[in-house]
Amino acid sequence: MIHPKKLSINDFSYHLPDEKIAKHPLAKRDESKLLVFKSGKISESQYKHLDVYLPEESLLIFNNTKVVEARLIFTKPTGGQIEIFCLEPHDQYADITTAMLQKGKVLWKCLVGGAKKWKEEPLAKFIQHDKFDVIIEAKKIEQKTDCFIIELSWNNADLTFAEILHIAGLIPLPPYLNRDAEEADKHTYQTIYAKYDGSVAAPTAGLHFTEELFKKLDDKNIKRDFVTLHVGAGTFKPVKAATMDEHEMHTEFIDSHIKLIEHLLQHQPKPIIAVGTTSLRTIESLYWLGVLMSTEQAKINEKVPSLSQWDAYDLPQNISLEAALTALTNWMKSNQLERLITKTQIIIAPGYQLRVAQGLITNFHQPQSTLLLLIAAIVGDDWKMIYNHALNKDYRFLSYGDGCLLMKG
Template sequence: MKPIPYIEIKDYQYELPEKAIAKYPLPERDASKLLVYKNGKIETSQYKFLAEFLPENATLVFNNTKVVEARLQFSKPTGGQIEIFCLEPFDENEDIIVAMQTTGKVNWKCLIGGAKKWKSGNLEKNIATPNGNVLLQACKKEQSNETGVYVIEFIWNNDSLSFAEILHYAGIIPLPPYLNRETEKEDAVRYQTVYAQKDGSVAAPTAGLHFTTRLMNELQQKGIKEVYITLHVGAGTFKPVKANNIAQHEMHAEFIDVQKNTIVHLLQQINAPIVAVGTTSLRTLESLYWIGVKIHEWFQIHRNYNELNDLHVEQWAPYQLNNNSITASEALQAILYWMDAKGTERLITKTSIIIVPGYTFKIIKGLITNFHQPQSTLLLLIAAIIGSEWKKVYQFALNNNFRFLSYGDGSLLWL
């Protein structure tokens, strides 16, 4: 077994001035600036001209997850305020899309703001909906095995409404903590991609925020193909790296959901440039390779797929699995064999994959992404793609007044 990479996080520091952080989006999504890095050279443009920088045979892979109004604010009878931040279903094996459609009652993993003030009893909140007023109750069941995370049972007295609808009518869109401001009305639209479909994220796949219907149509007219995957972004995406050595950092697990026809398309396009729109799409695509490796190795030993149900990609698996003889095509084909044997059209599992310098990319040839925080796992991912050139790219962006983080500008980076 290969050793886990030893990488000191202090080597991925840069000075990010407060003025460089975009607190609000631009009036037009595709007016954001675009930095293009290829073969050591940097060009600048705008997202509206993205098609000029992509070959006609390229495939763009988008994450169609939808941000849910995950922040629920309750008032105690004594006047104290409690905020519940909904993370994911309590049953870690449950399809999050199915869980979102549950009616009447759900158990959810949550963070609690003011947990010490909520010693006992249920919290209640009256919600105005198109179907009339609804009473939402929150009951603190237990503390999970994750630090600071509680299991909350939500109960509401209208079985015609799903949990997703309850959150929509009662909750607040959670903005990234580094914006240091409260959610405003505009955020309900702008902190959501135009192609968002599947409820489940507590943070937006921000690279996609730059895309407009007009830009998508222009890309299609050029012949650039588009496919969709789903990775439900968890709050762990903002988890800072506190360890000096990245080997000591625990990566969060997130749900992925990929349609069979998407895997077929990727297999057909594997020799053409596949470009991930966002780090979440990239992590999903690269996870598919390692899922295929796991399936392939299982079949070599057991000669069947019947008992292989756990496809979770562990954090360091890509650096330790034996994959020298398995191509990307073979890995994707292995997934299709497994799906055929299971009689399923959807691959639903979790990934904890961490991508750091030294990683060998299997599926993608390029990445469209925003500019990320210093000393973050996302910056390590950028360094995995372009090596130490990340310093030149980020300094160029700072020198040329690019806007950073979720509502900021972005880049197209080629391997």
Template sequence: MHPKNLSINNFTYHLPDEKIALHPLQQRDDSKLLIYKKGSLHQDVYKNIHEHLPQNSLLIFNNTKVIQARILFTKPTGGIIEIFCLEPYEAINDYASIMSKKEKVKWKCMIGGASKWKEGDLEKQFAIGNGQWAIKAKLIEKIADAYVVEFSWAPVELSFAEILEECGNIPLPPYIKRKPETEDKERYQTIYAEYKGSVAAPTAGLHFTDTIFSSLQTKNISAGFVTLHVGAGTFKPVKAAIMQEHEMHAEWIDVAIETIENLIANLSNTVVAVGTTSLRTLESLYWLGVKAFLHPSLQQLQITQWEVYDELSGNENITAQEALLALINWLQKNNLDKLFTQTQILIAPGYQFKIAKAIITNFHQPQSTLLLLVAAAVGDDWRKIYNYALENDFRFLSYGDGSLLFI
């Protein structure tokens, strides 16, 4: 069946509220780990994950960093307007340049209490040390499902990343029904988070600690890093009856040539995606490489929602090595040392994996595209996996426990 014809109603289960983790465990690597391989299930804890991974595996992590994307403004009347920064609303060549911009920026945003914001700019004042700062928000226009907001601030010495760090709040997912607390600033980040841009954490990586990285080395298991800036679309519910009517969210990926070379060198080993975002990135790299292989003169490379099932279908004979080498050649031909583009790939049952041989991931919401991805990896056994997790007191969603699933 073409994934367009899938009914989301076939990918649901009952998730009681008490199964949703509202806080992280005290120790990251004490989280429970469900291991699925060739139909069998058992459990352990994350600190022992090295025991369940083949020697010489390559783990691919997403090193994006969550920005404090929620800004609360108080109107002169006392009303609260919350602006949630989703993504830049301007041409970008990389996220670093956007986050380092000074004086003003335009962002695509969601606005809580938008009906109360009739006219005029919003202003928020805050202190840094002995200095006083102010950020203003100007409503530019309404667009589909969002707004365009221009932020400006003074004095202008600070970057937008620094402004958010000082006056924004961590954007906890909507199903964590509490206000952000001090611990969230640290715990809703992976320990290897580096490049600012996400509005949601790559949650599979929240379990990893320095202790785990040390234990991986004992089996010659190496780590590679990609960057996918996670958007709020990751929480977007599927409301359409069939998937053809659902628009998948696009996200920015940033991958260095050296990382692609490392993948090529490890294709004969077990490549493990740490999280759905890493998995989307890895599989997108293959299809971007296929496009570069077929059309080396293309000026831009990106992946839209359905093209791996439609326009690019029939090219599965192109090996992962051939595709990744073509991608490197395309980058070098265009004098680029990294790939920075968008992917809208939807991985759902019917998808054939090209690079990843396993995924480490948390437990996801019913009727979500993330659950579709899991079902693509393990087939109908996703129900067995989720029933096992529910019956054995696993904690669900972002701050919950996780799984190691072999594809």
């Protein structure tokens, strides 16, 4: 099989008319269409009937990251507007949660809309909130090749940065929706189980789940557990390279409790199904971190390792899931860690063999995207049949659209 480095993104294209992109969600989340692909065959349903299509005692893995209001609009004294889009924390912070809990001021990597209009003077934003007023100030600290380092400070030292964003920021809707965020998006662009602040895009496969659906899954003894992967703006990064070895995959923060890793181990050999590409990327990354632990123990005792783009293809391929996850949990225990917080850059593309998951629940993704490569890694060339079927049957595409259940093999 061709190495993923040699794949051409042009082979993963299809025509997506704008009218097929869902601009708003359905009123009832679980009434979205569900395309089921199993054993080479397609069937159709709705999310509210998902329990019918999942094997009993399956384990669903959800991403409980929470979308933050990452867009801050500042108005200059001259009336011009500057938009600061908070991408991820400065490298001085150990992880996103630590950065989100900073009080008084914080350093953040940001995109700046209207940067040429912003000279060196600080920007200020005044917000009236309940019983107190908040003044937020933004200073340019450094310009990088792909972002600015911005110092954001505020006059109420009791408020965390997460609270500041909730008070003053706007939800960062995907650019392909081509509309401004509305008040309703604060609720609809968030899963019902979102817990940890840090994402600038929702793990959209989870948007279809309701308490009623969870009850039906419970009744069928379908388990669930949670990982945290904070989705970065890189998830929308287009692939512009001719082949994938010239494309730099975006890096994202993952945060997994040792109990989750032990749960994955104990659940073998019953099915594990990822809800969303971010959940899949996280649990597959846990396997490869375990491979690192079992092969390079002497090199990594002092710090938590991270995964680079091609590790899943360059590391040994013969380590069992049990051996990898056991090595990972043993390393965490020896270092007295209950949570594993690190970064992953792995790319899942055709040629990749799933190590942890047996299936994926996901939305329909953009043409020529790394997310579509991930789909093709699971179903092979059948992705074309699946997407053509969805287009012909008027499925709604992308973040607020319908979705599918894809079973391996």
